[in-house]
Amino acid sequence: MSAEPILTVNNLNVKFNLRGKVLHAIRDISLTVYEGESLAIVGESGSGKSVFTKTFMGLLDANGYIESGDIIYKGTNLAKIKKEKEFIKIRGKEIAMVLQDPMTSLNPLKTIGSQIAEAIKMHQGLKGDALKAATIEILKDVGITEPERRYKQYPHEFSGGMRQRVVIAIAVACRPKILICDEPTTALDVTIQAQILKLLKDLKKKFDLTTIYITHDLGVVANVADRIAVMYAGDIVEIGKSEEIFYDPKHPYTWALLSSLPQLGIKGEDLYSIKGTPPNLFQPIKGDAFAPRNPLALKIDFIKRPPYFSVSGTHKARTWLLDERAPRVEPPEHIKMLKAQGGSYNG
Template identity: 80%
Template sequence: METETILSVRDLDVKFTLRGQVLHAIRGISLDVHRGESLAIVGESGSGKSVFTKTFMGLLDSNGSVTAGEIRYNGQDLAGYTTDQQWRTIRGREIAMVMQDPMTSLNPLKTIGDQIEEAIVLHQGLKGAEAHAQVLKVLEEVGIDQPERRSKQYPHEFSGGMRQRVVIAIAVACRPKILICDEPTTALDVTIQAQILQLIKDLQKKYDLTTIYITHDLGVVANVADRIAVMYAGDIVEIGTCEEVFYDPKHPYTWALLSSLPQLGVKGEELYSIKGTPPNLFLEVKGDAFAPRNPHALKIDFVERPPYFEVSPTHKARTWLLDPRAPKVEPPEHIKHLREQGVNRHV
């Protein structure tokens, strides 16, 4: 895998102010994104996945801001960008995002062709017949038949899967270097999900894209990711290659997420679910944020935040269980089963 770093995040903090209170949404994250890779960021709803990636494009809500750290891209620190003019050099042109709900991403009053053409005019500098020809080309690339006829239609005339293809077309028409896919298959049925994921894979190869997937579905991740970053309560608690995180996970939260996969359920037995709820990020988090929900928590977990322990050059986890002094704790049966069976990456 190519290891040239295209985006480097260091000690990033993001806070939101809400009715006089401060919510600490991202708590000191560091992450390198490698050129050409597929990185998946996984975790429960509210773990900070979308907020984290929105900082790469200056898309935080007005009550949110980066309060510490840096986001290095092309020699620039994006964390220091404050104006729309600065962000316009990045949004779409360098980093594009496919939002999770295509119906709210598209303008219901504009034709599909006009919406794609807008991106082409703005980012590729084409106009008139040239821009229109490019619209038809992009529609074909994302698998939409009869592009000339379809380009004149409106979003409500498309199915959910087709709308998602249009949103992907708009993102790709900008010719970005990094494509962020925020839950790109959430509202789609399983067969369409597979098609959309394959489409993104094909476009990644064709345009040499670096892709970042945001998802809570580890089953989806197994098919598309080179590396997986597991997020919990505004922090990356484990990161490694797809195989490392699936077959040799080290953080109890990753164990819990994998155990929750419906595919690992046993007929007649209750599906595993993670007990408790994530911490309130309006309050200071002490120790390991997952400790109150972790049946294997040590006393130190409630007192001191664990550092990262390196499992391999590509795999690290933020858990005291990896400390040489910690008692040996075996992963749950589900995880052992995954490892022993060597389940293929289609889980």
């Protein structure tokens, strides 16, 4: 992993107008994405993880807007772009996206080949036989057998996993620098899911991609992520290297997310579950957004928003528990188990 930043987000605030009310979806996020890394953004539905990455491509819904903050990509501030035209230069060519559901993200009336060719033609300006050859090449790259025959087929002739491969082919066909994968495997079977993740890893190496995964399932990202950012209520509450998040998490919300994984459940006992519901983002949030659901919350959690506390050079978390004045709190049993697993790793 090189340490060159490729995308820098500073104090981003995104809001939505909904039925006369204002929803504060992204609450002052700063994040640096480094070139060549694989970053996972993890959070529940409604945490703002998709909205956050949509701002990189100017894909916010019409009622959403960036209130303040910068998104710097190659010297351009994406947050300040107003015209669709300028975004077209970024979308696909610089930053591409793979969406969750391969059933809906392909056009059912066009052949697989023509849908991939369309992207290549637009971004690389190829024509005729060269275009077809490039398309077949990319089909091979994403692991589709008999690409010449498959080229002429329609999406309905493909299985879910194959379709997702096609969607990925379209995304990488434009040779983007950053590939955003929004829940790329959620709609797929477990065995296919593992294969698609492996494919994404291989493509990342082959095309020198920087990848950003968005998912609600922490279990999936252990395999693919170099770094993990945990989002809650429009904010990154903890970020660190994959090992740091799994073996030495610090934020109570990360603890809760990890503890509720069925992989860690013990049969016959209740699985850990997070009480309550995420906060209402129509209302201003006071203190730590997770405090009302956090059995370990301190008094100050309800009053003042915690700043980031550094755990290591690469690991920081927004929780008062890390303040030196805070009482020492033992992480839950499940987290200790994970720590033991990572035995050889000292965080």
